[in-house]
Amino acid sequence: xxxxxxxxxxxxxxxxxxxxxxxxxxxxxxxxxxxxxxxxxxxxxxxxxxxxxxxxxxxxxxxxxxxxxxxxxxxxxxxxxxxxxxxxxxxxxxxxxxxxxxxxxxxxxxxxxxxxxxxxxxxxxxxxxxxxxxxxxxxxxxxxxxxxxxxxxxxxxxxxxxxxxxxxxxxxxx
Numbered sequence: 001x002x003x004x005x006x007x008x009x010x011x012x013x014x015x016x017x018x019x020x021x022x023x024x025x026x027x028x029x030x031x032x033x034x035x036x037x038x039x040x041x042x043x044x045x046x047x048x049x050x051x052x053x054x055x056x057x058x059x060x061x062x063x064x065x066x067x068x069x070x071x072x073x074x075x076x077x078x079x080x081x082x083x084x085x086x087x088x089x090x091x092x093x094x095x096x097x098x099x100x101x102x103x104x105x106x107x108x109x110x111x112x113x114x115x116x117x118x119x120x121x122x123x124x125x126x127x128x129x130x131x132x133x134x135x136x137x138x139x140x141x142x143x144x145x146x147x148x149x150x151x152x153x154x155x156x157x158x159x160x161x162x163x164x165x166x167x168x169x170x171x172x173x174x
Contacts, residue, residue, distance in 0.1 A: 010118015064132030
């Protein structure tokens, strides 16, 4: 499934933040942001890392929420806490694109706005694409970009574990 830039990269960065908590350092956060081509990149302060860990916990609630009304309410609360003044930006040689926080805003404000907007765009397209791994004990959040939108696990490894366990239970090995 193709998503607009916010619904795609913003939502995927939200999932990555959820999966990275607890972040041990600013270096881990910078590596995560680089992996997701997030710019402009600045060195996070220790309080930025702490603030983003709290934000990631709020993002976590949205992934896998089966009730669409509850999911919308959660994202609306994120937007209310994150949204600043939208504007069109041009930076780092990129074409004009929409930002929900000023470039001169701090890293935390920009990431909050980016991830909240990404989740909002994705929910408006298809909120069922935000999921959590279906294997008991696996907390991984993901954005389902598969063609049919029927992803249930974070990885093939988790899917295989669940299917092997079910097979063994059916055979009586379990």
